[in-house]
Amino acid sequence: MDLTEYIKLVFTDYTLRTITLGTAILGAVTGMLGSFAVLRKQSLLGDAISHAALPGIAIAFLITGAKDSNILLLGALISGLIGTFWIRGIISKTHLKSDTALGLILSLFFGFGMLLLTFIQKQPNANQAGLDKYLFGQAATLVESDVWMMAIVTGLCLFVLLLFWKEFKILLFDADYTKTLGFNTKLIDILITSFIVLAIVLGLQTVGVVLMSAMLLAPAAAARQWTNSLSIMVFLSAIFGAFSGVFGTAISASQNNLSTGPVIVIIAGVFVLVSFIFSPSRGLLFKQIRFLKNRRDLQLHKTLAFMFRIAETHENISHPHAIKILNNFQGFTKRTLQKLVSKNYVKLDGTMWSLTEKGFKIASNLYNQQNNNNE
Amino acid sequence: MTKIAVQIDDLTVAYNYKPVLWDIDLEIPEGVLMAIVGPNGAGKSTLIKSILGILKPIAGSVSIYNKPYEKQRQLVAYVPQKGSVDWDFPTTALDVVMMGTYGSLGWIKRPGQKQKKAALEALEKVGMLPFKNRQISQLSGGQQQRIFLARALVQNASIYFMDEPFQGVDATTEIAIINILKELRKAGKTVIVVHHDLQTVPEYFDWVTFLNVKKIATGPVKDIFNDDNLTKTYGINYKVSIQE
Numbered sequence: 001m002d003l004t005e006y007i008k009l010v011f012t013d014y015t016l017r018t019i020t021l022g023t024a025i026l027g028a029v030t031g032m033l034g035s036f037a038v039l040r041k042q043s044l045l046g047d048a049i050s051h052a053a054l055p056g057i058a059i060a061f062l063i064t065g066a067k068d069s070n071i072l073l074l075g076a077l078i079s080g081l082i083g084t085f086w087i088r089g090i091i092s093k094t095h096l097k098s099d100t101a102l103g104l105i106l107s108l109f110f111g112f113g114m115l116l117l118t119f120i121q122k123q124p125n126a127n128q129a130g131l132d133k134y135l136f137g138q139a140a141t142l143v144e145s146d147v148w149m150m151a152i153v154t155g156l157c158l159f160v161l162l163l164f165w166k167e168f169k170i171l172l173f174d175a176d177y178t179k180t181l182g183f184n185t186k187l188i189d190i191l192i193t194s195f196i197v198l199a200i201v202l203g204l205q206t207v208g209v210v211l212m213s214a215m216l217l218a219p220a221a222a223a224r225q226w227t228n229s230l231s232i233m234v235f236l237s238a239i240f241g242a243f244s245g246v247f248g249t250a251i252s253a254s255q256n257n258l259s260t261g262p263v264i265v266i267i268a269g270v271f272v273l274v275s276f277i278f279s280p281s282r283g284l285l286f287k288q289i290r291f292l293k294n295r296r297d298l299q300l301h302k303t304l305a306f307m308f309r310i311a312e313t314h315e316n317i318s319h320p321h322a323i324k325i326l327n328n329f330q331g332f333t334k335r336t337l338q339k340l341v342s343k344n345y346v347k348l349d350g351t352m353w354s355l356t357e358k359g360f361k362i363a364s365n366l367y368n369q370q371n372n373n374n375e
Numbered sequence: 376m377t378k379i380a381v382q383i384d385d386l387t388v389a390y391n392y393k394p395v396l397w398d399i400d401l402e403i404p405e406g407v408l409m410a411i412v413g414p415n416g417a418g419k420s421t422l423i424k425s426i427l428g429i430l431k432p433i434a435g436s437v438s439i440y441n442k443p444y445e446k447q448r449q450l451v452a453y454v455p456q457k458g459s460v461d462w463d464f465p466t467t468a469l470d471v472v473m474m475g476t477y478g479s480l481g482w483i484k485r486p487g488q489k490q491k492k493a494a495l496e497a498l499e500k501v502g503m504l505p506f507k508n509r510q511i512s513q514l515s516g517g518q519q520q521r522i523f524l525a526r527a528l529v530q531n532a533s534i535y536f537m538d539e540p541f542q543g544v545d546a547t548t549e550i551a552i553i554n555i556l557k558e559l560r561k562a563g564k565t566v567i568v569v570h571h572d573l574q575t576v577p578e579y580f581d582w583v584t585f586l587n588v589k590k591i592a593t594g595p596v597k598d599i600f601n602d603d604n605l606t607k608t609y610g611i612n613y614k615v616s617i618q619e
Contacts (some may be wrong), residue, residue: 039464095391163483170474174460177526180427180453181478228465228510 023245031219047213052083054113137208139260218244218268225279309362320352386435422473452532475529
């Protein structure tokens with residue numbers, strides 16, 4: 001199947017439409033909530049939560065013996081929440097730093113989950129095959145009810161986000177201050193964290209335990225590059241997430257059924273890369289261009305200022321100098337001088353360089369200008 | 376007799392096992408501009424944070440105008456240390472100052488024109504109105520400190536707690552800030568400032584508390600800001616000259 005065929009199929013084929021819709025909604029909700037995780041410097045929390053969800057999936061299967069995705073995800077939700085609140089407990093009750101607590105819970109829960117998975121695989125129950133798809137996800141298993149579930153959670157999340165926007169924002173920026181204003185910061189925190197856990201659990205079926213945190217972080221990291229407004233950042237992050245889902249599904253469906261989860265994550269990574277390089281205010285490319293331009297300007301200014309200083313010692317401001325004299329002082333290049341000539345600040349007469357009237361005026365104002373800029 | 380704005384009884388705070396504040400009794404009269412001084416690790420910030428309920432004390436109580444702090448929050452404004460937040464947060468100066476109105480708004484309700492007007496006024500007071508739409512990471516340290524001050528001013532409180540507002544600001548900003556604090560005092564407000572520069576204490580403040588885990592002394596600067604108390608607090612001989 002090639003890409004055009006895929007586009008046609010999205011609108012006609014039920015399965016493909018379901019999967020595309022599912023990954024788009026998932027990308028949007030994780031992107032939205034990911035902004036909060038990133039701004040709270042809890043980027044690793046997503047990773048810990050998704051890994052902590054694994055034993056829940058296994059235990060839910062062991063108890064019910066069924067592979068109904070809603071029941072398995074309920075198990076994932078419970079064990080994800082337990083993991084999250086253990087992490088919080090460890091951080092607040094012991095000397096351990098948050099990265100240690102995260103790493104500890106992540107590997108303990110994941111280890112326990114893997115143990116249970118291998119135990120389940122040894123069971124004489126024909127039903128057990130396919131649980132390991134939660135490790136890397138399998139978008140193809142999405143059915144309509146899963147997408148409905150995602151849509152409901154996303155709607156709920158959006159509602160809560162709009163309702164408590166002010167509270168979320170101030171908590172993210174300054175938690176201590178929020179407390180002094182009389183807000184129950186613990187409640188706001190639990191609300192945000194619970195929704196993050198919920199979004200991660202929703203994505204496990206599609207993207208899997210191992211890669212899920214990228215869905216949370218990548219769109220947000222990309223969005224941060226383009227804006228200095230929290231609301232726009234959350235919005236952009238949701239858009240980037242949704243497009244990662246759609247493009248990822250399209251590519252994986254049209255290219256020999258490449259595994260969807262990893263492709264989505266890679267697309268999200270491309271968003272990050274492009275944003276890091278090309279964002280106008282924070283991107284590396286424009287930063288470098290601005291840096292070079294500033295340096296070139298400064299070089300010109302310095303040359304001009306230097307010639308101004310010599311000119312001041314002569315009666316005629318346009319007293320010519322050989323480049324050798326200029327060079328003797330600070331090694332000014334012929335190129336900067338030529339650039340000044342092209343701006344009509346400096347005149348070249350044979351091999352002698354001299355300041356023009358215009359150049360003199362500009363140079364005498366340079367010092368004042370620089371001072372004004374600093375203020 | 377002047378009213379007591381803040382009363383602290385038997386306040387003890389500990390991180391893990393070691394007490395950071397030990398049995399603090401402190402009365403702060405209404406309308407003073409008070410410095411809290413003491414060496415690093417003396418518990419100055421901890422004292423403010425425990426008064427404001429950010430940290431939970433092991434024992435003790437805090438009352439604001441004779442009622443428990445929890446019931447009097449709206450009378451109290453806080454200016455945290457500048458370094459306590461991430462200034463790369465995606466928001467503008469005006470937006471941060473608006474946060475000062477969130478407390479009076481309560482849950483869910485959004486700030487409107489009235490709140491915006493109050494925030495703009497506060498920005499003007501601290502001389503930051505031209506920077507209202509600046510992204511906060513593009514402000515200098517002194518400007519960021521002024522934004523924090525404006526955010527507290529918007530709260531229109533009676534008592535202001537400030538954690539090292541002069542840290543890392545240039546002389547111009549320091550003068551601008553102290554002038555605002557003196558104006559607050561003139562308006563009958565009580566201002567409590569964690570302060571590091573002993574040289575400026577007599578010039579800026581009229582009340583002082585010496586703190587080093589325990590309370591060493593508290594009272595009018597002209598009565599108790601002397602070598603004896605400084606030596607007791609800092610443990611080495613201090614010589615200061617106080618202008619009469």
